Structure formats: structure tokens, C-alpha cells
Amino acid sequence: xxxxxxAEIGRNLNALGIRRFGLALLALTVIxxxxxxxxxxxxxYNGLRLLLSLSPVLVFTALAQMFVxxxxxxxxxxxxxxxxxxxxxxxxxxxxxxxxxxLLLCCPLSYGLMGALVHVRQLPSxxxxxxxxxxxxxxxLTVLPLPGGNVPVWVTSxxxxxxxxxxxPIILAFVPMVVAHLVLNKMSYGVVLRxxxxxxxxxxxxxxxxxxxxxxxxxxxxxxxxxxGLCLAAVTTTGDANVGxxxxxxxxxxxxxxxxxFVGGIVSPIGTVxxxxxxxxxGSLLSFASVAPAWQYSVQGCxxxxxxxxxxxxxxRVRI
Amino acid sequence: MNALGxxxxxxxxxxxxxxxxxxxxxxxVYSGGMGAGAVASAALNYSVFFAIVGLGxxxxxxxxxxxxxxSIPANVTLAAYLSTGQMMGSDSGLILGVLIALAAGxxxxxxxxxxxxxxxxxxxVATLASGLVLESFTFxxxxxxxxxxxxxxxxxxxxxxFGIPDVTLAAIVASLILIVFLKQSLFGRSLFACGQNxxxxxxxxxxxxxxxxxxxxxxxxxxxxAGILFAGFVGGPxxxxxxxxxxxxxxxxxxxxxxxxxxxxxxxGTWSASLFLFLLLSMLxxxxxxxxxxxxxxxxxxxxxLALNKSRPAQ
Numbered sequence: 001x002x003x004x005x006x007a008e009i010g011r012n013l014n015a016l017g018i019r020r021f022g023l024a025l026l027a028l029t030v031i032x033x034x035x036x037x038x039x040x041x042x043x044x045y046n047g048l049r050l051l052l053s054l055s056p057v058l059v060f061t062a063l064a065q066m067f068v069x070x071x072x073x074x075x076x077x078x079x080x081x082x083x084x085x086x087x088x089x090x091x092x093x094x095x096x097x098x099x100x101x102x103l104l105l106c107c108p109l110s111y112g113l114m115g116a117l118v119h120v121r122q123l124p125s126x127x128x129x130x131x132x133x134x135x136x137x138x139x140x141l142t143v144l145p146l147p148g149g150n151v152p153v154w155v156t157s158x159x160x161x162x163x164x165x166x167x168x169p170i171i172l173a174f175v176p177m178v179v180a181h182l183v184l185n186k187m188s189y190g191v192v193l194r195x196x197x198x199x200x201x202x203x204x205x206x207x208x209x210x211x212x213x214x215x216x217x218x219x220x221x222x223x224x225x226x227x228x229g230l231c232l233a234a235v236t237t238t239g240d241a242n243v244g245x246x247x248x249x250x251x252x253x254x255x256x257x258x259x260x261x262f263v264g265g266i267v268s269p270i271g272t273v274x275x276x277x278x279x280x281x282x283g284s285l286l287s288f289a290s291v292a293p294a295w296q297y298s299v300q301g302c303x304x305x306x307x308x309x310x311x312x313x314x315x316x317r318v319r320i
Numbered sequence: 321m322n323a324l325g326x327x328x329x330x331x332x333x334x335x336x337x338x339x340x341x342x343x344x345x346x347x348x349v350y351s352g353g354m355g356a357g358a359v360a361s362a363a364l365n366y367s368v369f370f371a372i373v374g375l376g377x378x379x380x381x382x383x384x385x386x387x388x389x390x391s392i393p394a395n396v397t398l399a400a401y402l403s404t405g406q407m408m409g410s411d412s413g414l415i416l417g418v419l420i421a422l423a424a425g426x427x428x429x430x431x432x433x434x435x436x437x438x439x440x441x442x443x444x445v446a447t448l449a450s451g452l453v454l455e456s457f458t459f460x461x462x463x464x465x466x467x468x469x470x471x472x473x474x475x476x477x478x479x480x481x482f483g484i485p486d487v488t489l490a491a492i493v494a495s496l497i498l499i500v501f502l503k504q505s506l507f508g509r510s511l512f513a514c515g516q517n518x519x520x521x522x523x524x525x526x527x528x529x530x531x532x533x534x535x536x537x538x539x540x541x542x543x544x545x546a547g548i549l550f551a552g553f554v555g556g557p558x559x560x561x562x563x564x565x566x567x568x569x570x571x572x573x574x575x576x577x578x579x580x581x582x583x584x585x586x587x588x589g590t591w592s593a594s595l596f597l598f599l600l601l602s603m604l605x606x607x608x609x610x611x612x613x614x615x616x617x618x619x620x621x622x623x624x625x626l627a628l629n630k631s632r633p634a635q
Contacts, residue, residue: 074444076567121627124580130567131622138615145612245563249390249448256445262386294459301452308441308449 017185020259021271023311027257027303028274031281038288045167052169053159053235055280057082059173060228061247062254062276063180063269067221069255070184071214072197072264073118073125076248077133078225081107083244084140085229090149090239103143104226111222112215119214133248140241147240151233159234172231173273176224180269183220193217197264250279257307278307332577333589335629339621340596347603357483359602365478365485367594369550372491373565374572374590375498376542380443381573382585383535384515387436387443391451392543392569393562395428398458399547400557405465407473414470421544428454429540433533462559473552487549492591499587507534515582572597575625596625 018025035051036043042051061082068075085107092100114132118125161168184190195203196213203210228247233239256262257278258271282303286296344363348356373392380389399421406417428450435446477487502508510531513521522528546565551557574580575596576589600621604614 076570117623117627123623123626124574126570126580127574127626128623130570130574131619131626133567134615134619134622136619138612138617138619140612141615142610142612145610253445253448256442262442262444294463295456297452297459298456301449301456304445304449304452305435305439305441308445309439312440 016181016270017259017268020266020268021274023307024258024271024274024278027307028278028281031278031285035281035285035288038285045162049162049167049169051284052167052173052277052280055169055277056159056172056231057228057235058247058250058254058276058280059176059273060224060231061251062258062272062279063176064221064224064228065248065251066180066255066258066260066267066269066272067217067224068125068129069252069260069262070194070197070265070267071115071125071217072262073129074252074262075129075221076126077129077131077136078221078251079244079246079248080133080136080140080241081111081222081225081244082228082232082247083241084136084143085226086232086236086243087140087144087149087239087241089155089230089233090151090237091144093155094150094152107226108219108222111225112219115215115218116211118218119211137241144239144241147238147242149239151237151239155230155234156237159231173277176227177269177273180272184267184269189216194265194267197266199265251276253304254279257304259311278303331586332579332584332629333586333592334577335625336576336589336592336596339625340592340599343596343599343603347599347606350603350606359599361480361483361485363595363598363602364488365480365553367591367598368485368488368491369546369553370565370568370572370597371495371591371594372542372546372549373569374576374594375495375587376539376546377569378573378576378578378585378587378590379511379535379542380539381578381580382515382582383511383532384518384582385580387532387535387582388447388570389432389536389539389543390444390447390566391428391432391454392539393564393566394451394454394458395425395540395543396547396550396562396565397557397559398428398454398461399425399544400551400561401458401461401465401467403548404467404469404551404557405461407468407470408466409468409470411470411472414472417470418548421548422541425540425542425544425547426537427540428544429537430533432540433536436536437529437532459559462557467551467557469552469556473548474555477549477553487553495587495591502585502587507531511535512583512585515579515584517583568597571622575622575629577629 041047061078064078065075068078085104088100088103092103114128117123118128159168163171184194192203192208192213193216196210200210203213232243254275255267255272256275258268258273258275260267260272282300283296286299291299344360347359373396377389377392380387402424403417403421406420407413432447432450435441435450436443439446477485479486481489502511510521510526513524513526514528514531518528547562550561554561572590572593576586576591576593578585578589600618601614604617609617
């Protein structure tokens, strides 16, 4: 009887892709346990709420990066894009709601068009998104030349919500994770989406539009970036064009820690969210452990390297 | 004539070079012919640092798809602090400072190669993480050192011979050597072979590992060199001096016409793209475009040059 349940759980975990994100889950558990050991007070509704208040930003940014990486591409502009959304929300949404909403709607659309450009002209995504990063930054500076602005009250009050039982940041990590998992791994169109990263010609021969698939992935990334920018504006209550600079690299790290690969088609939405939480929490962990600020970057880099080196050892991939 | 035109167009570096010339002409015409030399001279002086870093990034990218060095900004800053910290404003520490910084650059490159090749961590994440580690060291070192470039170094980076900065002349000579080296030497040929087809390169007896290690080490050394020179140019290091090299190092390589998938590289293209990007910013400055739109224009032009470059006839 007991063995049956264990086997059942094992089968379910396998179906979710535990092999891909298992190490991330383990790492997150270790980090969370250490945080709780250092600061037992955090094990409460408010403690978790404060500890994770900024995590939705990175969760959504990492998911955006993941959608682009599903196509076998890479997005070097997602950070400035989140900064742009942040600036539109802080600089325009209160005084010119119609214009701001139109702009916010255009953001994911322009991402879809960027995907089309990459696809049709067969351009390296790394450079197109790099060029786009200047465009996002420039637009953000035009909307809000100096940090500041006013975030509408209804946006900020959203993150102050206190749903019973589970703190909001945890819901904001869990819900997008489930949605992304359903889209990529459960929906039948998810096969096409993952397929263009794996084998473009196979998808083409199956009679599916590869252009549409890549545009969808980029538009999904644009939507996630939009949510990330909204969360950022809501939590910080200000706008800053340069705020997203560090997010790009963190988001790539999160996807890779979560079991994703650069080759395309191999990503794990669950792992990505876990990876984002790892990146977010390792910062807090280090300040709780009173590591000198100067060395925090260093230790964060080492955590990243350790997880990835462990993954290589545990997977024992075949050489050349 | 047509054949010549076709040959020119098929050069990977054509669009970046043409772009640089066009932008320069626009500036000259707009300013009524005044300061044409000064603009060119300033461009040559400023873009040399980006060209040197770009050449390092170019070697890494040419060694195969996915290879990239994101630790460049941290390496630039560290080299600037290490060298000027040794100089402390006098020429007596110049040689030692330069040597220490270059050795550190080589070690950083070797470390990156170790992570990528021995631990099989994807280059993008491995170099990102090593950059984070370097940032800590730089931060700590910056607080215990008196960092000031030696007068000789400062002079070398800003003095001009016949209107061309000394440092640029030296870098051009070095680049010409690099062109010949990449074309003729065993390393150059192995590098492109690895980038084009790893299996074929391996079957033909090329040591893929050591070739890639060499690419990363050279990139580390070039980056350190740029860091030392840049510190001399701006009169001393600062903690965020490397940040602008992250995106521009990738941009100059790819706009220059080097293939991101590896196997092919162009030294001239990387130089042209560095000049193009600097002249572009100067042009937008001359037109007094506000900073926001300046960024937008830069982004649009980067994508436009790339799209044009991609449409050139196959070689």
C-alpha cells in the first residue's frame, strides 16, 4: 500500500520533469532552511511576505526569458523592457491612463514583432534583443527622464493584498508557474512552441507555422515582462529607467539553474520559478548570514557555479 | 567594376565600415566642414578601447556557437584598479602594474575556460558568475589601494602623432599583426575550424580544448589591456567604468560582421563597428537629440545594420 503511494508520487514527479528541476528544488530547500535557521521569525505570514516582496519581479522576468529561450533564442533586452513598463506605469498611468494603457498594450505586441523580425530575417536573437534593449531604455528615459513619478494607488494596493493563509508573493510565484507549465507542457500547441527550439524543420514539415510559434513565444515573453514591470512599480512605488539593468543576467541564471538549456526547446517552467526564487533568496541569505556586502556578489556567483557544476556531475552527459 | 562592387559588398565588414564613413560625413557636412579632423581623431581615440575589448570577445565568439565572455566588464574594472593601484601616480610602478594586470587577465580567461570546458557550464552563465566573483575582489581592492595612473600611461593614451592618438597607432599595428596571425598561424586556423564544425576539427586532429582555452585567455588579456589603457585615458579607475563594455563588446563584434555562430571573424569589421558606434553617438550629440531618443536611434541602427549585413550575398 505504502509502496504504491510512493510509486504514484514518483510517477507524478517524473511527469512534471523532476529530473530537470530536482537540483533547483534541493538548492531552494537548503537555502530556505538556512534562512529560517538564521531568522526563525521569517516562518510567519508577514515574515514570508516581506522576505519575498520583490520576488514576483524576478519570477516574471525569468519566465519571460524562459519563453524566449524555448525558441532557442536569448533575450538581452528583457531587463530594460521591464524598466520601460515600470516607467510607463510610474510616469503616465495616473495622469494619462488612456495613453499609458495603449502603450502598455503595445509592449507585448512589439515583442511579438521582434520575434517575427528574428524569424523572417533569420537574425541572431542575441543582437536583435541587444539592439532592442537600447530602444526600451531610450523610450523609458523619454517617458520618465529622472527616477520618480507616481504609481497609481490601485496598482500599489494590489501588492498590499493579504489573501488568507498564503502570502501574495507565494501566490504570484505559484500561479504563473502553473500557467506556464500548462501552456508549454500540457497544451497541444505547447509541443509546437517547444518544437521550434528543438527542430524547426520538423515543425515545418508537420505543417505548423514556425513564424506564428516564434511570435507567440516572444509575445508571451512580452506579457511576462509586462507583469514584471507592473509588480516592480507596485512594490517600489517609483519608476526608474535603469532599474532593469541587472535583471537580464539574473533571469538567464534563473532559467539555467532551473534546468533549462541554451539549445532551445528544453526548459522547465517549474524549475525557472524555483531558479528565480534561488537567485532572489541567496541575496537575502547572505545579508542574514552577515556576509560583508563586498563579498555577497562573490558568494552569489559561487552558489550559481556550484549548482551548475553539480548538475553536470549528476547528469553525466555524454562527451562530444 | 561590378565584380569589384560585388566583392566589396560580400565583405562581412562592409556595412560597418560604410556606416562609419557615412556618419562621419554627415557630421562633417552638418558642422560645415569644421572639425572634421577633430571628430575623426576623437573617434579614433575613444573607440580604441572598445575595439580592443571587441577583438577579445570576437576570438571567443569565433571559437564556436554559444561561446561568449560576460565577465568583460568586471575584468576591465579589475585591471584598471590592479594596474593603477601599483602605479600610484608615478612611472616607477608602470611596468609592474601593467604586468600584474595582464597576468590577472590571463588568469581570468583561464578560469573562465576551466569552468566552460572542464565543468561544462554554459559559457554565458559561467562567465556571468565569474564576473560576479571578480566584482567582489575589485570592490575590496578599491578600498585598500591608492589608484592613480602614471603620467606616462596617461600621456600615451591621450597624445597624438599627426592627429592620430598614439594608443590608436599602436593598436592598429597590433591589429594588423593579429590579422596575419589569425590567417597564417596554427592557432588562427584551428580557432575557425573549431567554430565551423567541432567534429570535423576534432577528426582532423585539432586540439579543440586548448584552442578554446587560448581564445578565452587571449580575451582576458585583451580586456585587461583595454582596462589599463582606459584607466589612463579617463584619469583613474572607477567601480562602474566597465559596465558600458558589456553590451558594446557584443555589439561591435556582431555589427562588424563576425558570425555569432562561430567559425569566422573580422578584425577590420570589429574596428569599423567601434568607430561606427562612437561616431553615431557623436552625430546624435551634434544634432542635440535628447538622451532617450539617442538610445532609441542607437538601437534601431544596430538592428538595421545587422539586418543589412545578413542580406549580403553568401561568400
